[in-house]
Amino acid sequence: xxxxxxxxxxxxxxxxxxxxxxxxxxxxxxxxxxxxxxxxxxxxxxxxxxxxxxxxxxxxxxxxxxxxxxxxxxxxxxxxxxxxxxxxxxxxxxxxxxxxxxxxxxxxxxxxxxxxxxxxxxxxxxxxxxxxxxxxxxxxxxxxxxxxxxxxxxxxxxxxxxxxxxxxxxxxxxxxxxxxxxxxxxxxxxxxxxxxxxxxxxxxxxxxxxxxxxxxxxxxxxxxxxxxxxxxxxxxxxxxxxxxxxxxxxxxxxxxxxxxxxxxxx
Amino acid sequence: xxxxxxxxxxxxxxxxxxxxxxxxxxxxxxxxxxxxxxxxxxxxxxxxxxxxxxxxxxxxxxxxxxxxxxxxxxxxxxxxxxxxxxxxxxxxxxxxxxxxxxxxxxxxxxxxxxxxxxxxxxxxxxxxxxxxxxxxxxxxxxxxxxxxxxxxxxxxxxxxxxxxxxxxxxxxxxxxxxxxxxxxxxxxxxxxxxxxxxxxxxxxxxxxxxxxxxxxxxxxxxxxxxxxxxxxxxxxxxxxxxxxxxxxxxxxxxxxxxxxxxxxx
Numbered sequence: 001x002x003x004x005x006x007x008x009x010x011x012x013x014x015x016x017x018x019x020x021x022x023x024x025x026x027x028x029x030x031x032x033x034x035x036x037x038x039x040x041x042x043x044x045x046x047x048x049x050x051x052x053x054x055x056x057x058x059x060x061x062x063x064x065x066x067x068x069x070x071x072x073x074x075x076x077x078x079x080x081x082x083x084x085x086x087x088x089x090x091x092x093x094x095x096x097x098x099x100x101x102x103x104x105x106x107x108x109x110x111x112x113x114x115x116x117x118x119x120x121x122x123x124x125x126x127x128x129x130x131x132x133x134x135x136x137x138x139x140x141x142x143x144x145x146x147x148x149x150x151x152x153x154x155x156x157x158x159x160x161x162x163x164x165x166x167x168x169x170x171x172x173x174x175x176x177x178x179x180x181x182x183x184x185x186x187x188x189x190x191x192x193x194x195x196x197x198x199x200x201x202x203x204x205x206x207x208x209x210x211x212x213x214x215x216x217x218x219x220x221x222x223x224x225x226x227x228x229x230x231x232x233x234x235x236x237x238x239x240x241x242x243x244x245x246x247x248x249x250x251x252x253x254x255x256x257x258x259x260x261x262x263x264x265x266x
Numbered sequence: 267x268x269x270x271x272x273x274x275x276x277x278x279x280x281x282x283x284x285x286x287x288x289x290x291x292x293x294x295x296x297x298x299x300x301x302x303x304x305x306x307x308x309x310x311x312x313x314x315x316x317x318x319x320x321x322x323x324x325x326x327x328x329x330x331x332x333x334x335x336x337x338x339x340x341x342x343x344x345x346x347x348x349x350x351x352x353x354x355x356x357x358x359x360x361x362x363x364x365x366x367x368x369x370x371x372x373x374x375x376x377x378x379x380x381x382x383x384x385x386x387x388x389x390x391x392x393x394x395x396x397x398x399x400x401x402x403x404x405x406x407x408x409x410x411x412x413x414x415x416x417x418x419x420x421x422x423x424x425x426x427x428x429x430x431x432x433x434x435x436x437x438x439x440x441x442x443x444x445x446x447x448x449x450x451x452x453x454x455x456x457x458x459x460x461x462x463x464x465x466x467x468x469x470x471x472x473x474x475x476x477x478x479x480x481x482x483x484x485x486x487x488x489x490x491x492x493x494x495x496x497x498x499x500x501x502x503x504x505x506x507x508x509x510x511x512x513x514x515x516x517x518x519x520x521x522x523x524x525x526x527x528x529x530x531x
Contacts, residue, residue, distance in 0.1 A: 142331055143378035143437075147392035147444060148368025150360055157395060161382050 003208070010209040013200060014216060028196035029217065035114045035192065036179045036221075042118035043178070044171065047125020052155070054130055065126065072123035078184050080120055085112035085188040113185035113192070121178060128170045132163035165236055172229035179221050193217055226252055280307045281343075282448050282478040283328060288337035290323060297323050298334070299502040305448075310474040312489045312510070313482045315499035316525055321482045324499070325450050328480065329370040330363055341370060342447055368396055371441030371477075375453040377433040379425040385412060385436045386421040389443045397444065404443075411439040415469050431462030435469055442473075449473065451481040484529050486514075498522050 013025070053065030072080065085108070088094045096108030136159050144154035183194035197214040201207050283305035290298040297320045305311050313321045326332040328339055330347030336355070339346045347363055348355040358366075380388050389411060390404040399407070412418050415435035417428075425433050434454060441449060451470065455463045467488045473479065474492040483489070489496055489510045496513050498506040498521075505519050514530070517523045 137376075137378075139374060139376055139378040140380065143372075143374060143380070144392075145364070146329055146331065146367055146370070146372035146374075147440070148364050148396040149392060150364045153395055157391065158380055162380075165382075 014213040032193040039117035043121025046122025050126035051129035081116035109190035113190040132166040284340040312493040319499040320502040371446035371449040
């Protein structure tokens with residue numbers, strides 16, 4: 001028997017009033033965006049430290065950074081997330097209690113999910129940051145040192161600002177991935193977008209309509225981000241003479257090197 | 267600030283650089299062999315020699331951009347880069363090394379200006395961050411230095427908007443902004459187009475009267491005009507150390523003669 005696409009359900013859960021204004025989906029959309037930003041920002045910080053560790057002259061730092069990158073790139077993010085949330089809870093290493101700020105409640109699952117995303121992202125960002133640092137001519141560090149700057153000051157003021165230009169385009173792609181990868185938090189029942197649609201599906205069983213609807217939300221987020229990314233890169237390029245950034249169509253439909261699919265690479 | 271001061275014998279305060287039996291290896295390659303050199307206040311010493319003779323490496327040892335395997339290098343009586351622990355050299359802390367480098371200006375072959383900063387910002391960065399000079403004072407000083415190297419109108423240009431000669435003049439101003447007691451020049455004109463060499467040498471000639479300088483360069487015209495001494499290095503050793511006129515008139519060693527015949531035309 002033919003399955004009939006239920007347009008009513010589709011529209012209902014794609015656009016207000018019933019879907020977006022439904023507290024579950026609205027909250028979950030906000031959570032997805034917020035977690036993406038927080039996890040990416042933390043990921044950059046972790047990646048920066050890992051990259052500095054990897055390029056350090058001090059062997060223990062190198063070993064710690066290598067081990068971190070090895071583990072978190074060598075195991076699935078889904079497993080890391082489950083280990084962090086369920087495993088740490090069972091072992092009473094950390095239970096991820098809910099954090100409450102006034103009306104705002106951040107569930108343990110969201111904290112664990114965001115942290116796992118950030119730590120995993122850091123292992124990928126480490127390579128991007130390291131490549132950015134290594135793209136800067138060694139003469140820059142030497143000139144800075146010859147002026148009496150310490151390594152840390154020279155890194156902060158001279159090398160990293162230049163490396164940032166190299167890092168921004170791949171960082172934008174990482175963030176695009178991050179927004180989609182937040183959906184893995186469904187496994188630990190964090191209130192994110194995919195979880196919300198899954199909950200609705202459990203109630204009304206319309207997987208085709210619902211999962212197309214949710215995919216449109218992800219598509220909207222990544223598309224909006226593509227525009228923002230293009231603007232950022234264009235403004236960087238103008239000032240610093242970077243190569244012309246890829247055009248909008250190329251960015252959305254691909255054409256350059258492929259970014260890794262969510263489940264596969266991360 | 268407690269700088270270890272192991273003033274070598276006979277330092278009457280006029281000795282700026284004193285290198286004693288400096289040895290350096292790159293792996294198994296012995297690049298500096300018992301190199302000793304003394305540079306007095308306001309002297310300009312030119313170091314020449316074939317490529318691979320160790321002249322640039324030696325220069326880079328003076329501000330500890332390169333480590334040394336044995337020997338001592340003193341600048342203004344301070345042992346550079348190391349602490350002497352009963353005759354054993356232990357590398358000094360990063361902070362102390364940075365402090366020592368702040369007193370030693372360096373100009374590089376490839377300029378190494380900071381491309382994300384304007385000419386003026388390049389100059390005031392270290393005074394502000396290292397010396398903690400307030401921005402207005404650093405800016406006034408930076409503008410004065412830019413004027414001095416003839417680039418007052420380029421203060422807000424980025425390095426990519428300047429010619430090679432202009433970049434090198436900004437790099438000299440940047441080094442001078444730290445008010446160093448010693449300036450090191452590592453082949454400052456060899457990456458420049460011929461028509462830009464003169465403008466950089468003119469700035470250096472003027473400086474030669476006021477600052478102690480060690481210059482690795484093959485610019486013989488500059489050597490004649492500005493150098494008090496000329497040092498010829500080959501295979502990691504100093505072969506001759508004399509005045510430019512003396513070296514050109516009667517080089518003592520065969521290797522010196524051969525080398526001079528190649529660079530003097």
